[in-house]
Amino acid sequence: MPWTIGLDLASAGEPLFLRIVRAITNDIRRGRLRAGTALPGTRTLARMLAVNRNTVVAAFDELTAEGWLTTTRASATRVAANIPEPTALADGVWNQRPAPIASPRPRALRTQPPPGVISLSRGEPDVSLLPAEQLARAYRRALKFGPSSTLSYGDPRGVLALREAIAELVSATRGINATGAQVMVTRGSQMAFALLAEISAPGARIAVEALGYPPAWQALQRLGAEVVPVSVDEDGIRVEELIELHERLPLSAAYVTPHRQYPTTVTLSAGRRLRLLDFASRHGIVLIEDDYDHEFAFSGRPTLPLASMDRVGCVVYVGTLSKVFAPGPRIGFIVTTEERIESLAQRRAILDACGDPAVETAMAELFTSGELRRHINRVRSIYARRREVALESLQRYLADTIEYRVPSGGTALWLHARDGIDVDAWAAAAEKRGVTFHTGRWYSLVDRSLPNIRLNFAAVGEEQIVKAVEVMRRSLTGLRRT
């Protein structure tokens, strides 16, 4: 029997292409579409569904970007070969021992770089590009015309207008069906992690990516939870290793960055996504999904988050405006079940009562007026250009020294140093010349040297990028090889 697509009318609020994406991924997950199966052409499918062909093309692009489908020139689009069979759960697991468990070391607090120093270490946007005047005006309006509550205590879950604007954003562009009631505004993603630690059971064990985001680990650990590393390769976190780990040391949660693994910039493959979500659903493991820079896709569409496929409420989706807008207003958010939002809000009320209702109201206005969307579109092209400059500079100055894969988006490059170069000594030498960057050690849960460098380019002007890479080249002189 040939495959026919069934459109899920239940999610009628979503854009049409997303409904097609969902219908196809559901069929893959249920086993109706198997690995390697050829799909009808876009023209045929568009006719079958009575939709515009471009809509089907958009859906196929999305599915290809996420790794569900593969297309080769002059051949049909097929379901990717590395999608696990629905019975894969019974398969053997990798016999890989995780690295020893260690606490993240305290790291220096975030500070502004001294004047004259070019910082490639800060994962911040270029705040000089911000519509600061619009933000100031929106704040003034919030104080002047808003309810008196903008100056009083607010809802610990955040101002409703902002929660609804966030729900709309994630529904429209990230495939997450959520209402304002399922959204909580936090002070950056940092407070989201800190609050999740508060509602986790005593003695919780949380799997994390062995290379990852130390401030999140510190927040998750602060009330005694144990964090356990799982290794990361070019397809993202090794889900089979996580599953094997759970058998020995039962996990309560896993903290992951599927969209663009932090810091390595790789995307979690479709097969692993499916496997992770399926495994977590069956074993009651909470997936803390940190989708920190969803908006910055330069090629293709952004991959949809795990939360968009979550049918049992096992995903806690964490987002932030710190990367796409600015860290200063401290706006992060959690999207999850209403029940969990309620528990988080109770804890949040004890921590700092509530956010600043005037700032939250102002940010809601920037959402609904389209200002935020316009800003993101504007900086996306600026950052894309800066990335081109960074890639050109690396090619020009460091082609013999480093290698890298160009990620589909984001505001950083993850470099691998060749030939046993001591990257920590390199960083120290560059710092003396006024250029700072973090090496693999900074991102490693276990304190060890790794031959990697993360190069953050968003907040650095084009000329400065060229200069910084040139300084990196000069700093290599006299460096010992290990």
Next chain:
Amino acid sequence: MPWTIGLDLASAGEPLFLRIVRAITNDIRRGRLRAGTALPGTRTLARMLAVNRNTVVAAFDELTAEGWLTTTRASATRVAANIPEPTALADGVWNQRPAPIASPRPRALRTQPPPGVISLSRGEPDVSLLPAEQLARAYRRALKFGPSSTLSYGDPRGVLALREAIAELVSATRGINATGAQVMVTRGSQMAFALLAEISAPGARIAVEALGYPPAWQALQRLGAEVVPVSVDEDGIRVEELIELHERLPLSAAYVTPHRQYPTTVTLSAGRRLRLLDFASRHGIVLIEDDYDHEFAFSGRPTLPLASMDRVGCVVYVGTLSKVFAPGPRIGFIVTTEERIESLAQRRAILDACGDPAVETAMAELFTSGELRRHINRVRSIYARRREVALESLQRYLADTIEYRVPSGGTALWLHARDGIDVDAWAAAAEKRGVTFHTGRWYSLVDRSLPNIRLNFAAVGEEQIVKAVEVMRRSLTGLRRT
């Protein structure tokens, strides 16, 4: 040998009258001035010190307000009779058993009252009186002319300009010698308490006033600390009971509201202040001093905080702008040793990274431009008038039902219901008629009914106050006596 005053030149940065206050309290504490000793007249003392007589009068007013001195008409000013002798530490302790230990029950989150309801339960200022336009302008200037850091991550201790402005405020008007380095900006006093819980040792035991501020208890308790009640009478927390408690159950800290006990509005007597500070200094007990509405003195000067007499760094002084300005911007602060500020900042960086640098910069401008001071002076007279109206209304409608002592300041009255009136039933009856207030039960660590009502008048207009008290009167009809 007649008493001669020695001016402490070490604190030369302080206003002159405060230096006189400090010299005299030091002499009382050292035993050079004993209970009942007559002081020279203000003219004589002014000549001795070569200062303006008004300066001495201001110092005497302060000392009298704090309870160190007593003055009767047509007689000399004397050291108060209830000041303990320097040897008092060896005295017997009260043989009073504290109430059983209990966890504070969860209380409803702060919310705005529904339209048409007059809330006497919210301890908030009248935000409609705020210079909102000035705040909006200061915010705009912070974004526009401030360093780019107003939109980036900031110092977890707060923006330096605000820390310095707060240091200046507490030095100039509260006798606390502090620099910006000893100040940390927090998100309201709520975060101050939450952070103090983070740096307290595991299994900490904290004495609290048996009638007090439940959100602070919840914050202090949240990481497992035990809170133990100590009773409160018309002179504030019973310090002898606290000392006796410590002998049986060693205390790590005590959370107190000496300036205006919350919720009973009484001021901690000078003798008890001295005893508490002395006891805490000797036993390494941290005193968490919550000075939530220092600015609202309607008669006499505000009493100086414990922190102003702290020589060993045992006091952690917590303040907030939520009462004198507005809760919305969430500006609270901690003044304590630089070392403690450092530990608190490390924890704060994990909780939510930092405050909003733009809002903090804007608030610093309101301090330094004098706007905040002007605002406080303006609302002080408005609140004083509202208090008059509240007292008149109580006299008119409820004189036969309640009794109360008029506090020297603040934005609330603490009422005692006569004749076994069931205040909880009264509150329920009034709520049906659109007037809400909290009864003693809400403020009690142990869940029990108390014949008290706290009447917050700051955010209620004069006509509304009259109406609310009249509704309280009507709500008494048919109420059973217990």
